[in-house]
Amino acid sequence: MSQREYHIVVLGAGGVGKSCLTAQFVQNVWIESYDPTIEDSYRKQIEVDGKQCILEILDTAGTEQFTAMRELYMKSGQGFLLVFSITSLSSLTELHELRDQIVRIKDDPQVPLVIVGNKSDLDDERVVSRARAFAVSQSWGNVHYYETSARRRANVDEAFVDLCRQIIRKDAATSTIRDMERGSRRQRDRPSHRHRTHHHRGHRGRSQRPQGISCSIL
């Protein structure tokens, strides 16, 4: 069976360690240098529950001046790693807006997502308590919360693998529905990693018009 490819997007405020986490996960290295990201992409093959899958990981800019790029990332991503730093309360607060935007764009409150509190090695500078971060994860519908240290490579794989598992589950559920639908109506071929862009149509019960337009030749 061919390997599945999944798209993961790493989001979060500037300087929380998104790139360091990603580099640890993908390349097993700790990056020390001052190197703000604009947009980096990686690929990694991993085994999750006995299944081989390929992860396409998009590491994004935390710098707020680049927010205009976010929407595109959210459209293409299937799972999201929302990273903050336990040494900065505002970096946790910023995640709310990101999560809102993801849910809106995906039109799916159950979108695969994990919250990551990075820099757990800097415990004496901690300003976000576990309880507080956990409360946020609860309020988002029991989203999983991981505390990681990219520097020590603690909990890094766990966070990514969890996210991957969520995507696989979602993917399986969607393809079942798709298979059921296929009987009545041929679905246009789409790459499996692409989310349908018109998903919210269902809420208005007008899914019978994929272009939003009805044409009638008179």
Added chain:
Amino acid sequence: MSVVVMPPMTRTSTSSSSSYVAVSRQNTISSHDGRSARQSKRYSTALYLSMSAKEKDLEIEDDLARAQKIQRDYKAKISSQSKKNFVLEKDVRYLDSRIALLIQNRMALEEQNEVASHLEEASDLQEGFFPNDEKTQKYGNLLFMLQSEPRHIAHLCRLVTMAEIDSLLQTVMFTIYGNQYESREEHLLLTMFQSVLTYQFDHTQEYSSLLRANTPVSRMMTTYTRRGPGQSYLKVVLQEKINSLIELKDVDLEINPLKVYTSMIAKIEEDTGSVPEYLPKAVTAEQAAENEQVQAIIAPRLKMLMDIATSFLETIIEGLDETPYGIRWICKQIRSLSKRKYPDAGDQTICTLIGGFFFLRFINPAIVTPRSYMLIDDTPSEHPRRTLTLVAKMLQNLANKPSYAKEPYMAKLQPFIQQNKERVNRFMLDLCEVQDFYESLEMDNYVALSKKDLGLSITLNEVYATHALLEKHSAALARDDNSHLGVILQDLGPAPAQLPRKENRAINLPLFSKWETAIDDMTAALDITQEEVFFMEAKATFVQILRSLPTSSSVARRPLRLDRVAEAAATLKNDAVMVRKGIRSMELLSQLQDLGVIDRSDGFALLRDEVEQELVHLGSLKEKVLEETKKLEEVFRTIRDHNTYLHGQLETYKSYLHNVRSQSEGKSRKQQKQQVLGPYKFTHQQLEKEGVIQKSNVPDNRRANIFFNFTSPLPGTFVISLHYKGRNRGLLELDLKLDDLLEMQKDNQEALDLEYVQFNVPKVLALLNKRFARKKGW
């Protein structure tokens, strides 16, 4: 709008003395020279003029003065227009986040009403007043203090949350220091920046996290770079480069081996129908990079990318003098703060931090998302978008020179870094080479105090919001109740609530200090002597006389003979003002002679030289003024276009909201008199011209016979029909819902297929808005 500190005339001779750094010339600040040896207390003619009570008398009508007037008008227009845009952008952002909910009809009526309130016109505020004079006076005291002592707002900026910062910044950057080309306001704003930056440096442990987080400071930086001068710079320096790249729609410069491999496989499959077995579909990054075909594809792309990035870099380096003073000054602060915090830091470390501001927060966002910086009209297509991202990544790598290439394929671009690293470091250090302004700021503040008509154009809600923030954080801001801020806040009492938009008013608030009285005697305040005041007055008067006399006049010949100039003016017929100036200048010559400042025997050389230099400077100034005005004109046009675009967005949301509301009300009110609008007829040619038709399959010779009818049977619903001349029935009819169009636009789906022709979605929306905007009920 905003504070009027100096009379318009004073711009004439801003940099004639080296103690005064003119922000009005901020783009060419480096031309500042230290020519005068008597500079320590030699305040400029500008200062003198601003002190003078006889402003009316001093007005001159020559080419320079006229050019300067036009320039001032543009500056004022840009300042007020960019504020309007800031407010509109805030609204559009808000609505943008709500529109999806609206689309899904998930919004409660209550919230719909709130959204509706955001749609009410904000730009045409009515003039108004505070409820009573006492309030006017107290708020006048408060705002005077906030404006003249930037530390309070700087402190506040550190205390507020990210949620509060937008409204604070609106008031601070577009109102309190809203006059973007006024040196005093600009300087005070920069002082505020410095205070906030200093705090960040002092409170950041690790060097690698400096200036990285999104804080009120970074939001300030964004907002600041979006004011007129920053906008103007991006346009002048980057626009052309970006546009020429965008036009290369089909040029794929991807160099990530994985992506190159994937599209190569796809191409082979498309061309031959199958993929040979030695090319597996899924490969690792290493396998892809080792593939020879992939390497052959990438090699020329690397070269092209390096050429493109180099040309961007060159433009940026050449634009050193165009770089706005304030942005350079911030770079300078970053340099000095880093040196203070890390005494052992080398140039490389410092350049990394400067790059973290200049490239990361100013240049590269504009390169990566040029549309949101008003540099291009449409979102770039896929390939140019990627190329721009790669260019930005290269420039950022060059600025930071990381020791480790996170993406291995980027290492292939190392030659670009090697070739340019010294150049870019040099450039970033050059950026820091700008004058400080503290001395002139102090003076500007005196001048402000000497003005009796200091005023601020502000809205009631801005005043109340600022008051509320100060109140909320008063414990930290005014620890001592007897501090000036504490006293004023106690005087004011609790902050009033925000007014509904309809009741918000624009007011003109007179500013004055509660403690200091206006300065009548500038000589005392500035600690300058009487002889210096005479000297400045003499210089200013001679310059004015010479500007008013025809250049052909014999007394205008060099070297100037000041006594003759004075006499010529004093004996001029039919010009009482000139006569008075002539007599005054004669008096001044003799007074200065008596004081021993100048000497008749050497032809008053000291004064003469300064007058001549001033005139030379003014001569070249005119060219500069004209040149700068041209740029300002362009900036103004851009931000006005952007304003139109934002209004268009709001209009679209308005009609959408109207649609939603009338649907939800429809049940109860039973479609009261829903009248059908249209049909409006458009010819093929018309729609093609307006860009509504972006592609047509109709043969050229038939196009003249095609026309379209647009009808709106219900709000939010449209029918477009395509007709052929002479036939009764339409060939094709299309049912459109506004929300579908909106959604297509949101998804960047630009083409609306009508079989014979293809419509452009945004253009269709614009057309529908123009034709069918139902005025009632909004």
